Amino acid sequence: MPALPTADKPVDLLVVGGGISGLATAWFARQAGWTVQVLEAAPHTGGKIRSFHEDGYLVEGGPNSLLANDPSFDTLVAGLGLREALIEANAAARRRYVLKGGRLQALPTGPLAFLRTPLFSPRGKLRLLAEPFIGRATHEESLAEFVTRRLGHEFLDWAIDPFVSGVYAGDPQRLSVRAATPKVYALEAEHGSLLRGALARMRERRRSLQTGPSGRMVSFREGMQTLPDAIVVALGDALATDAPVEALRRDAARGLWTASGPTGQWSARQVVLAVPAAAAARLLDGSAAPALQAIPYPAVASVALGFRRDQVAHALDGFGFLIPGRLGLRTLGALFSSTLFPGRAPAGHVLITAFAGGRRHPELAELPDDALLDAVLGDLHGPLGLRGEPVYTHLTRWAQAIPQYELGHGQRLQQVQAEVARLPGLHLRANWLDGISVGDCVRNAARLVTELAEGERKQG
């Protein structure tokens, strides 16, 4: 057997996984003056971020946009020279629809709209007045339990359940409120009430003269993949694709980690695992593996549909619409992609991106192409007033799409962290801890590098 290529010089930081978590970690580490090497198993980088240019459409197979609400994202974009390529979502994106009674109803964005909305009954609206008087949770609650207890079941059915489908493709009966929506959980934990907490946050923002929006919904002119692609260019030959890591081993005497796989082996003082939980379980084995394997990753299919504008009766004047689980439809919701950002469809056409599968019905994401398209078109037909067949379709399937922060997620992470604490120089940075959004992944990457740099300084 020929000898595997061996890195002659160990780097400071080895990053396993070339999704946005790994790429951003490597980029920030480079900025901090470290030598890095990224190893990506697939032939392409970016992980769940995939943009396709086809027949005049610009399709996102994974994330369609990101919320830029942390300085780390601005640093990354500026450092990569991408400021001009960044685009903000159409102002209409503030309008979000929920399907109810066969029609798309806009989610209320202010008190007057709330009083008028047919999404909630007068009784459901009155129920809100009780919220400030409800006590704190006594045990780890699911998102469904928490919302029903504090806001009533109508809020769960028509606001939170569809929101959870939109973000996690998840099931609110299983998601942990503390792990999946920590900001909401903190309002109760810190202020005893969501309403009081929200008012306190508004006052804080005013005091700190933070008057602007709390985040901007953005993408890039040529699609989300612009971001990982630019990091890849910046990293140059410090990145290898088609390089799956199959084993990690530490030489305590030399203080070095070695990652090896079929294409070579690389050494470094520190390693960051930026891979999905199941892949991390294989590399860590030991006591962390069962906890990592217990994190559910349901399948999701993203279904891009191109129509001539005159085939769609709805104004498509918003972000898109979500379908509450209690309606029993097969689609989770759909984005009005060509309303959100320019350049997503040829002139006179529109692009709609629907999602199917997720925690409640992962099997739908694995339907044969025709059956999947029929299911999605059947659900979208009435609410959007569709006429005729789409003129363009593109399916993207993710067998393991989005990690679910379900009940027990906190304990599972504690078990994993306890194991990692015994492995000096090994770190975790992926979307199964501390947030799943692209913005979360970038922020967490920047934080990890800051922590590592501080650790190095302290050690002298």
Ligand SMILES: Cc1cc2nc3c(=O)[nH]c(=O)nc-3n(C[C@H](O)[C@H](O)[C@H](O)COP(=O)(O)OP(=O)(O)OC[C@H]3O[C@@H](n4cnc5c(N)ncnc54)[C@H](O)[C@@H]3O)c2cc1C
């Ligand atoms: C359909 C869909 C829609 C989404 N929509 C949005 C959205 O609109 N906005 C938003 O903010 N977020 C969205 N998300 C979430 C977001 O895209 C992801 O959470 C994020 O991109 C994950 O990045 P990551 O780097 O942590 O993981 P991944 O992207 O999963 O990257 C992990 C990488 O590790 C590699 N790898 C695995 N094993 C090994 C190994 N042994 N050796 C080397 N490499 C390995 C994989 O090939 C992969 O490239 C969406 C996700 C999906 C699936």
